[in-house]
Amino acid sequence: MRQARRPCQTPVMPNSPLVPTIRRRRLGACLRGFRSEAGLTLDSAAGAMGWKAPKLSKIESATQSIRPSEVGALLSVYGIEDAQVKEALGALAQDAGKKGWWQTYSAIVSPAYADYISLEADADTICAWSPLIIPGLLQTAAYARETIAGITTTRTPQEVAALTEVRMARQAVLSRPGTALELWAIIHEAALHQRFVVRPTTMREQLRRLLDASEMPSVTIQLMPPDSTAHPGVVGGFTVTAFPRPMPPVVLLENLNGATYVEGDDATPFAKAFERIRAAALPVEDSLARMAELEERHRK
Template sequence: MPNARPVPTVRRRRLGESLRRFRNAAGLNLDDAAEALGWKAPKLSRIENANAHIRPVEVSALLTTYGVTDPEVFDALEELAKDAGKRGWWQTYNGIVAPAYADYISLESDSDSIHIFAPLLVPGLMQTAAYARETIAGITMTRTPEEIAALAEIRLARQAVLTRPSGPLKVWAVISEAVLHQRFAVRPDTMRDQLRRLREVSELPNITLQIMPLDATPHPGSAGGFSLVGFPDAMPDVVLLENLIGASYVENVAEVQTFADAFNRIVAAALPVDDSVALIARMEEGKTT
């Protein structure tokens, strides 16, 4: 239906939140800002709350009204408006990819950096096909074998961002040592192959990999895992939190900063990079000390 309200995707929410921040910084309320463009306040409210479309030219008009002059801000937000409803390769898996997961893949494709604390599983961007299938089957519980295979394909396809020609995604991952001790009774080679994969990706210049040792001092990661997704230019970062029933996002700037500060403390508590890679190599060889 042409007049249907757009789905408030993460892209639209990021755009709306950015426009709201610039409006507040300009000292304008909704009525004043809308009146300056000949709009009604409810229209601007819907845009800021990700419940309405906005064209790039309208984004430019708003930013001008708010006194923004940085051309990088204009480019970033206009591009976000243009891509707010963009469909990606993952849309070919319609019915398998949940909306929240599709949102995350789109974020991942837009981002230039991701900081991950992984206390339970190897991050998806570093998984082998076998590890992906086994862990997806264990977590999803109700998926058919065909759906599990498709989700594993999607997870591996996401890894293209690590070597994309337009600029590889920079990933800094801290993985709990406990994850590396996991065993797969039916396919015992799964973990050894996964350890090899971790060692190989650690050699990429855009990857920083650390292991959180079992005897680490207490750190903020004890509260759970998260992914801090960073974007170029003026776009605010987003934090992904996952559990059995899906994903949720932290988008408030102050709250996102809390996770950024936590990640810095997690990094400080983890093994240095060289020691982490050496530990992975020893475990790949079957040595645990």
């Protein structure tokens, strides 16, 4: 019997977004937080580095880059000598301008979407509550193509095909060498009853994909039954993207206009909400049994 893991509780980043603003913003926020904890003003901290205050201000506001070696020296000024913290923030500074594979799709991938792909590629844990659709990291190509085409109102067939390729390429994080992404997905059962008129086998194949993915040691899937108790997830879906310390988690909220990010302390309620949603969902083994039952029903 498979033993369930605990979902994301704690929150570095390896490839960069189309515009690396979000990496620098997260790095700047961390550095600003450490400076504040050290009780230093911009002038005193910058002076200790031999800089002018405007330079440090720009680094904290993500409008100027900083070298990894400077990150280590600045953290020492703040009294931070934790090797893990220095390594994590140094890596973030190193990768801030690096281009990711999604640059190839810059004509169709919006800056906000590119930012999220970057976060996803750098995360160590993702907790997704998905009440109406299968999470992108678990979709089949056919399911992705149908849902992208159904949701969009402006994309051409060629763009839908390209966005499907992007969604499939994102799934590499689940099997990346060394440290595969830990994914904990809670899906409402209603999402598994979607009909696809043009290609009726789409949902059966998608259910098989979920069952196969659940065999991966880094993936946990739960179903939310229709008769569940009340829980915070009734407000809507969200994704908590978490990183090794000291980087705080980032929450993704999606809508027809794109994506909204919730960062810093504002992300904490979502982690707590996910715990309550997890408790209201079917246990892992029961969820797998229900998916297998639905998949078998689609075969008849």
